[in-house]
Amino acid sequence: MTDTPTPPAQRSFVLIKPDAVRRGLVGAVLSRLENKGLSIVAMELRQVNDELSDQHYAEHVEKAFYPPLRTFVTSGPSVALVVEGDEAIEVVRLLNGATDGRKAAPGTIRGDYSLSNRENLVHGSDSPESAKREIDLWFPGLA
Numbered sequence: 001m002t003d004t005p006t007p008p009a010q011r012s013f014v015l016i017k018p019d020a021v022r023r024g025l026v027g028a029v030l031s032r033l034e035n036k037g038l039s040i041v042a043m044e045l046r047q048v049n050d051e052l053s054d055q056h057y058a059e060h061v062e063k064a065f066y067p068p069l070r071t072f073v074t075s076g077p078s079v080a081l082v083v084e085g086d087e088a089i090e091v092v093r094l095l096n097g098a099t100d101g102r103k104a105a106p107g108t109i110r111g112d113y114s115l116s117n118r119e120n121l122v123h124g125s126d127s128p129e130s131a132k133r134e135i136d137l138w139f140p141g142l143a
């Protein structure tokens, strides 16, 4: 009998946004990531400036919701993370819940702690391509 091969670990980029830092929810968010079994590969408190916001949210910069989103994401420190684990990208998105905290399922981070479509506490990469781009942007060399 052969052992089942260990699945290759995948990395995702997570941003714990300024609303979560202000509200003292960093520990609650980290607990959910760690309790699920994801490993923290990198973590840093960062003050996002306009340039980093524009790069991170490159796909949204032309959208009507972007100016207030940029004001929000630059409004105070965030915690940037690289996490690793089996299917980490999808697992983080499931833990985060739907974008709009009012609609996100109870049991998810946004569903339990957010009442907003903008101030929704966390970001998680949405695809392997986004994860590589975002990790290269925030933590060069770790993708």
Ligand code: UDP
Pocket (backbone or CB within 6 Å): 060, 065, 069, 098, 099, 117, 118, 119, 120, 122, 123, 124, 126
């Ligand atoms: N956002 C917003 N207004 C909207 C949609 C999104 O302010 O109508 C913000 C929200 O903070 C969201 C981020 O823009 O997390 C990125 O949007 P996306 O659709 O990529 O959602 P996510 O992948 O974060 O769930």
